[in-house]
Amino acid sequence: MNDTTLINTSSFWKKLTTLANDTDALLKATKKRLQSQTENSLTLNFDQISIDFSKQLLSQDVAENLYNLAKEKGLEAKIKSLFKASSINDTEDRAAAHWLLRGDHFHEEEKHYGSWTTAVELSLKKMESIINKVLSGHWRGYSGKSITDIVNLGVGGSELGPLVACHALTDHEVDCDNPVEVHFASSIDGSQLSRLLQTLEPETTLFLLASKSFTTIDTFSNAKTVKKWMASFCTDENLILRQHFIGISASSEKMMQWGLPESNQLLFWEWVGGRFSLWSSIGFPIALKIGMSGFRKLLDGAYEMDKHFISASFDTNLPVLLGLVGIWNVNFLNICQHAILPYDGRLKYFPQYLQQLEMESNGKSVTHSGAKVDYSTCPVIWGEVGPNAQHAFYQLLHQGTQKVSSDFIAVINRYDNVTDIHSRNSLKHQHILSLANCFAQSRVLLFGDDVVKKNDTQKIPAYKKYPGGQPSSTILLEELTPYTLGLLIALYEHKVFVQSVIWDINPFDQWGVELGKIMAQDTVDLLTVNRNIEDEQLDISTLNLIKLSQQQTGDSK
Amino acid sequence: MNISVYGDNLTALVTASCLAEKNNVVKVHTFDSGTATELSKGQFSINEPFLDKLFTQVTKSGNLIVSTNLKDVVGHGEIQFFSLEKDDVAQLNFIIDEIIISKPENLIIVFQGFQSVGTCDDLCDQIQLALSQSPDDVSISCAVVPSFLKEGTALENFREPDRIIIGCKTSIVTEKLKLFFNRLSSRQQSFVCMSPREAEFTRVAVNSLLAIRLSLVNEMANAAEQFQVDIKSVLHGIGQDVRIGSHYLSPGCGYGGQYLESHIQEFAHLIASKSGDPGLLLSALKSNESQKEVLFRKIWRLFKGDLTDRVFAFWGMSFKPESSNVTCAPSVKMAQALLNQGAILQVYDPLSNKNFMRELNYPENLSCMDNAYDAVNQVDALIVLTEWDEFLNPDFKQLKDVMKTHLLFDGRNIYEPEYVESLGFSYYGIGRGRLV
Numbered sequence: 006m007n008d009t010t011l012i013n014t015s016s017f018w019k020k021l022t023t024l025a026n027d028t029d030a031l032l033k034a035t036k037k038r039l040q041s042q043t044e045n046s047l048t049l050n051f052d053q054i055s056i057d058f059s060k061q062l063l064s065q066d067v068a069e070n071l072y073n074l075a076k077e078k079g080l081e082a083k084i085k086s087l088f089k090a091s092s093i094n095d096t097e098d099r100a101a102a103h104w105l106l107r108g109d110h111f112h113e114e115e116k117h118y119g120s121w122t123t124a125v126e127l128s129l130k131k132m133e134s135i136i137n138k139v140l141s142g143h144w145r146g147y148s149g150k151s152i153t154d155i156v157n158l159g160v161g162g163s164e165l166g167p168l169v170a171c172h173a174l175t176d177h178e179v180d181c182d183n184p185v186e187v188h189f190a191s192s193i194d195g196s197q198l199s200r201l202l203q204t205l206e207p208e209t210t211l212f213l214l215a216s217k218s219f220t221t222i223d224t225f226s227n228a229k230t231v232k233k234w235m236a237s238f239c240t241d242e243n244l245i246l247r248q249h250f251i252g253i254s255a256s257s258e259k260m261m262q263w264g265l266p267e268s269n270q271l272l273f274w275e276w277v278g279g280r281f282s283l284w285s286s287i288g289f290p291i292a293l294k295i296g297m298s299g300f301r302k303l304l305d306g307a308y309e310m311d312k313h314f315i316s317a318s319f320d321t322n323l324p325v326l327l328g329l330v331g332i333w334n335v336n337f338l339n340i341c342q343h344a345i346l347p348y349d350g351r352l353k354y355f356p357q358y359l360q361q362l363e364m365e366s367n368g369k370s371v372t373h374s375g376a377k378v379d380y381s382t383c384p385v386i387w388g389e390v391g392p393n394a395q396h397a398f399y400q401l402l403h404q405g406t407q408k409v410s411s412d413f414i415a416v417i418n419r420y421d422n423v424t425d426i427h428s429r430n431s432l433k434h435q436h437i438l439s440l441a442n443c444f445a446q447s448r449v450l451l452f453g454d455d456v457v458k459k460n461d462t463q464k465i466p467a468y469k470k471y472p473g474g475q476p477s478s479t480i481l482l483e484e485l486t487p488y489t490l491g492l493l494i495a496l497y498e499h500k501v502f503v504q505s506v507i508w509d510i511n512p513f514d515q516w517g518v519e520l521g522k523i524m525a526q527d528t529v530d531l532l533t534v535n536r537n538i539e540d541e542q543l544d545i546s547t548l549n550l551i552k553l554s555q556q557q558t559g560d561s562k
Numbered sequence: 563m564n565i566s567v568y569g570d571n572l573t574a575l576v577t578a579s580c581l582a583e584k585n586n587v588v589k590v591h592t593f594d595s596g597t598a599t600e601l602s603k604g605q606f607s608i609n610e611p612f613l614d615k616l617f618t619q620v621t622k623s624g625n626l627i628v629s630t631n632l633k634d635v636v637g638h639g640e641i642q643f644f645s646l647e648k649d650d651v652a653q654l655n656f657i658i659d660e661i662i663i664s665k666p667e668n669l670i671i672v673f674q675g676f677q678s679v680g681t682c683d684d685l686c687d688q689i690q691l692a693l694s695q696s697p698d699d700v701s702i703s704c705a706v707v708p709s710f711l712k713e714g715t716a717l718e719n720f721r722e723p724d725r726i727i728i729g730c731k732t733s734i735v736t737e738k739l740k741l742f743f744n745r746l747s748s749r750q751q752s753f754v755c756m757s758p759r760e761a762e763f764t765r766v767a768v769n770s771l772l773a774i775r776l777s778l779v780n781e782m783a784n785a786a787e788q789f790q791v792d793i794k795s796v797l798h799g800i801g802q803d804v805r806i807g808s809h810y811l812s813p814g815c816g817y818g819g820q821y822l823e824s825h826i827q828e829f830a831h832l833i834a835s836k837s838g839d840p841g842l843l844l845s846a847l848k849s850n851e852s853q854k855e856v857l858f859r860k861i862w863r864l865f866k867g868d869l870t871d872r873v874f875a876f877w878g879m880s881f882k883p884e885s886s887n888v889t890c891a892p893s894v895k896m897a898q899a900l901l902n903q904g905a906i907l908q909v910y911d912p913l914s915n916k917n918f919m920r921e922l923n924y925p926e927n928l929s930c931m932d933n934a935y936d937a938v939n940q941v942d943a944l945i946v947l948t949e950w951d952e953f954l955n956p957d958f959k960q961l962k963d964v965m966k967t968h969l970l971f972d973g974r975n976i977y978e979p980e981y982v983e984s985l986g987f988s989y990y991g992i993g994r995g996r997l998v
Contacts, residue, residue: 138902141902143898143899143902143903145862145867145903147863147867148859148862148863149855149858149859149860149861149862149863149867150852150855150859241866243866244866244867247867248867
């Protein structure tokens, strides 16, 4: 295939389209496979993670054609080029080498990238020294007291990764002399920040300014408010900058301009995409929670998944399989919604994290050569902690009109370390309840009424019927640790890459978010500067909204 | 009378020495043969005024024998004092087992108070059960006589106690113990009798109350500063109130020592174990931890948060005068805080230089000096952390000559602000109305 040919002209694509024609037959065959086979060949393991793909509407024939499709798109070579740090992000002429943050895949033969590896190690060391200073109580606020609270001011990739990990790893908090509370504030309207400023003590609060470009308006509008808040308590601006702000960015120059001394700058690099940056110094809040050794274990887990992704054959390669199953659902079964359903409250923010990772990466419609695609790309990703979502949107999954595929995610072992025996036993039982719900829901989603005996279903009314047929994968982690979380997140990162290769799109840029930002800046001027908006070239809807807002603000003055 | 004492800590050695001094024949048991050898040679790791002298004297007279032979010590004393540390549970059980095997006749066991509430009763039950299964007619009784020794004045505290608390269930034993203690002193002793549990509870409660009082006084001092009020005048006024009294009303840069903190923690744990909320105790502890850095914060603010290569002198590192003990002392926290900011320390303490270095693990930028004036040579500030007598009236002229900056941080309020200021020093104490 040459570069401009779209993938849907491939013979394997056409074959897959034919295989997907009769979904009823596929469902029937799937159910039969699940009920007649004694061995489940569609559950695959790697390290402490296993994925059961058997509730997907798959057959051997489908799998073979998906592998062939991947081969035709040169997936193997593309994976190699990803890990060679070539400029795979072609619209920005950059490598996407976030994997380098968790371990060096270049080894001996690629010595010219040694400087990157050294930079990563130096950055980790600097991060470690600051973390140790904070957690031992020797990072002081302006009054000389130890820091008690850290607020991460960052949005998107500068928030979601740390947020998901900090929440997921609460059982692994580091034992230290001076534990700190970690808070997150991202929203441009200051909602989170205003609440925090009411409760935090300025003299013991340290703010992290996390922004790759160090210009993100959301983050810096919050930072500006914080700076003013601080100034009302301590007038020594240099002291405030030195003791109450740490910058995390790819631009040392911009951090310097903002007034941050070199000692308070943590760098990462252009070749780390925002949504892939939790492995860099953006992960600072994570290391504060679980300590630097915990953070390194998170990196280790991801590094192991990298090695698996590079070396395993397609039919045993978890990220490849997760990606190809997604392609099958989206492009052939026309299931364009994908739900992420963790059955563990600690993974509360994981669906939100994947929304960014998948939709910002693959929510695109132009191929590498600039051609418009005429097939679906990234599905709509959404989700919630499973047992809670059962009381919300599962109704739609079971009896609605939308086709939705799902990833169920569960942790097998939990609560072994609870010291109080009474609550431990009870909590362990709660955990079993959660697992039971997880396994039951995926079963009902696929089998529908078939999960109960035939004679029991004969007389039930239509509104009580379950059609089934919603496919899902179930991902099981042995336990939730920094290491397994590293495995899990890297699994999805690589899944996204696999799908981008099939769809022939660039997963590492995000041009779609730019125009809105520019228009917002123009609109700020219209809202704040007293200008005659009638002269502006605006549509009637926007014009009216601005007028209404101006009237209301005028009234309140 | 023959007496046995178990343990090699301050309480054990003071008890043994003072009892031997009164012509009792005392055998002290320790499990550590190294310590036994050292003690027999008169070598002391505990610095307690006059204790080494007394110990050597009574050893020479033959009234005090240090032994590692448990059987021998168990068979020796009519009254046997247990002065083990709280975490010596294995040793305690070992001794009790030996007592049960040896069954010394008419023995009185006295727990001096390392144990938690209920330990005496439990052990007593254990012993009685063992005896009931034995054909011999042996009586062993247990009592709790908590030790309230203060480091630096321990001998005096033992010889002339405010009161002696006897926690015992048997009145005959209580009377025997009263007679025994009365024979030790020429004056009439004051006894308070109660149950063993009550005595155990009293022991931890006393230090907790003192700690809370001190923490509150420190907080008052910090507040006084904000209002440019000298806390010394205020506390003088408060102390005259008979309901309050003037003891333990001196604010400072935090209290330390092995026992005060561990007793509060123990008491807090006791309360928490019965589902209570030890909030006040924990607050007192937290407040004290913060107080240990009160001078650091003043220094930090004065130097605008940049202490790199600044040189500071410490006068006094032991947690109190006349002691070499630096356990939980404010000096340790102060040194860690300053060294971590890149400061350089020159320190001097009459007794604790070695212990201090060991406690801090021999850091690079810390030098121990042989005398007070060497320590202040070319320093940016002098920080007084322990109120040793030799620091009370220093040669201020010499200080002015050798210090680089005439900055005085007085963590024990031993100087009068107006006076030292008139000599050209900048002075910052605890609650003396001088705000940084």
